[in-house]
Amino acid sequence: MENWFVLAHPDKIDTPALLVYRDRVARNIDLMVKTAGDASRLIPHVKTHKMREVVEMQLDKGIRRFKCATIAEAEMLALAGASAVLVAYQLNGPKIDRYLELVGKYPRIVWSSIVDNIDSARALAGKAQQRNVHASVFLDIDSGMHRTGIPPEDALELARDIKSIKNLRLLGLHAYDGHIRDTDFATRTERAEAAMRPVRELARKMTAEGFDEPLIIAGGTPTFTVHAKHKDLWCSPGTCVFSDHGYGSQLKEQHFQPAVVLMTRVVSRPGPGLVTTDLGHKSVAAENPIDKRIFFLNLEGYEVVSQSEEHLVIRVPEGREPEIGAVLYGLPYHVCPSVALHDEAIIIVDGEEVDVWPVLARRRSIGV
Template sequence: MNFRKAISIPFDTPFMVIDKEQVARNISKMQSLANQGNKDLRPHIKTHKIPELAEMQLASGAKGICVQKVAEAEVMFRGSIRDIFLTNEIFGTKFNRLATLLTQGAEITVAIDNSTSVKQFSDACRFFGVQGHVIIDVNIGMNRCGIDSGDFMKLLFKTMNTPGIVLDGIMAYDGHVNYPEPEKRMMEVKREEKVLQPLIDEFKRKGIVDPVISVGGTPTAEFWAASPEVTEIQPGTYIYYDLHCMQMGLCNLDDIAIGVVSMITSEKMGERLVLDAGYKSVSIDQGVYPSVFDENGSEYKVISMSEEHTVLKSTDSRTHLGEKFIMLPYHACTTTDLWDTTYAISEERDFETIAIKARGKRE
């Protein structure tokens, strides 16, 4: 992130800013990783929620995108994105909304972990006269969504024999594998491979010779990219990176492409400085404060945060009133969803305004 250029944007604070040059570099880096492993890249847009950035990812070589919500899929489709994988379980009438997108030319795949949802998606597709695609979501240790491996065969048989839908493969998300030590992440991926292998073998015995095996996030992408049976990886945070990624050694400070610019509006000289942005502007996911820098790259310690304030430790006795600082988030994805728009800096222009069109799309 170019701190000086971001801070120089002449608008009222606080505001979100991204560095498009760094975004492009981050996109290229992950695409190269996927290419080297002969894997498809299907980035998750929940990090940025911006159709324009999804187009950048596709132009760089991504096969399609992942979304977490039906409403996100609708926004991305209106933004000309066609190949969309809904990686979250849904229920009920939301399947009708997916089927409606299929009638309009979208290519929709949905993750499913129970037979009731299989039937609901089948009913919706047959009612609208379309064919949907399904991937079975398998729990490999996160213990959130996903069917346990012991129940896999029953759901596999049910899905293969249900009209109106096509079974494509397996999804296995491991968002819990976020250890700072890369060796621990690698060993966990090795364990997860052993869980998946017999399930992949069952697909092949059933005649699905080349099933889609869609896995991973930014922390484990490099290891899954080297896994022989995997066909695609679905990282998301890499487009911006954040302090959590830096903590895991996935990026350097310069690679972080998202920040929030804030201004000192109160101070006690020699003791504290108060910014006009708090955790309504920068997510403090898991209770971790952002890192705060001035335009020269000097870091200021965060003492406390509240809804609309961040208190910094003052390092000198001069006034800082009116000075702008940039706050780098611990979690990029949850920070993005706090904003309707972001400013974007680039070499081509001082800044531009971009709407975060899928922001707040939770249904």
């Protein structure tokens, strides 16, 4: 459908607005399950959508385990009915107390977090002991991104130390390869496979030493189609539930559909060949260069020339400037931080608004 994004009654929606096309989300979830081969191999990240309703859609498709980065996201998952929640962020300071409060409040959930050093492990264990609970952890492995994690060659010693700590239970290995996002699938595959080899060797050594066979959680959306081929891995894609123009234009072997559109209006025509819309920094992620923030679906031959907090200035061919009040629809290049700028999403089915979903976990705290 060429103009799938066009609304039947755009005049009823104020801008800038976050539009979520529910049927496309459903198809993306179906494709996630199909790619993994079985919903039980999925532990999708919720950072992209931060919405309880999307989690409920995934639960309806048989997905039970989820990954998150914040305590608010973890609580949102608990409220939605997730069976297992991995907080893929090393917990320190008050986050430990907030996390353990969730563990106590929702005992039916299998909770876990990640650690990459003994001090953080001991801090978590100490707080868990005070509450008379056990804390489950995955070793966070640095598989080349150099953001967090312990090198796989050093991780066996940490695993031994954790095994000796009361109130800690080691479940497996977490290996996020977010640095691997080559457009060429063969190159991406080669790099992802190479990054996983030392992780698998670590798992083999752990098993040989008497550890329970470690679960391995691997990758994100770019390497999902690589790791999905290996049945010993759990896959944790996130962005693909909504997709965006960034990954959509890079990951050609994947067929996830863009399911989020940012709707904006022309508010000024400051000069010949110039139009200004209300899509500023506070409505679309602005970490990319100016030409890699929004891709307009119903505007041709344009160039984004500047952006401020509440304005986006676009150059178009003279004589073809959209009228004041004209509605433009755009795909964000990076959907995750774009969604997090909005309090709510307007849900679209067949061009009509059917619901409004709160972006619940954009908050730093919900109840805990």
